[in-house]
Amino acid sequence: MSAITLEDAVALTKKFTSKPSNEELLKLYSLYKQATEGDNTGERPGGFDFVAAAKYNAWLALKGKDKQEAEEEYISTVNNLSAKYM
Structure with missing residues (x-):
C-alpha cells in the first residue's frame, strides 16, 4: 500500500513549479481516469479536437x-515527477 493516497497525489x-511534458500529463490523466472510473467506455471524440482524442486514446x-x-x-x-518538477 502506498504511503500517500490518490487525493494526496x-x-x-x-504544487509542481513547472509543467510536465504532454506525454507525462497524458500518463497522469489516463491513470487517474482508470483509477477513478475504470475502463474508458465513452465515445471517441471527433473532428479536430486533438487534445481530447489524445486523452481518449491514452485512457483507452x-x-x-x-x-x-x-x-x-x-x-x-x-x-x-515531483522530484523533477518541484
Missing part, C-alpha cells in the same frame, strides 16, 4: 487495468 501535482490504452493498480501507478508516477 493529486494535491501534490498542483489502459483498458483492463485494475483500478487499484492504476491508482498505485498514478501515485508512483506523481512521486517520480
Whole structure:
C-alpha cells in the first residue's frame, strides 16, 4: 500500500513549479481516469479536437487495468515527477 493516497497525489501535482511534458500529463490523466472510473467506455471524440482524442486514446490504452493498480501507478508516477518538477 502506498504511503500517500490518490487525493494526496493529486494535491501534490498542483504544487509542481513547472509543467510536465504532454506525454507525462497524458500518463497522469489516463491513470487517474482508470483509477477513478475504470475502463474508458465513452465515445471517441471527433473532428479536430486533438487534445481530447489524445486523452481518449491514452485512457483507452489502459483498458483492463485494475483500478487499484492504476491508482498505485498514478501515485508512483506523481512521486517520480515531483522530484523533477518541484
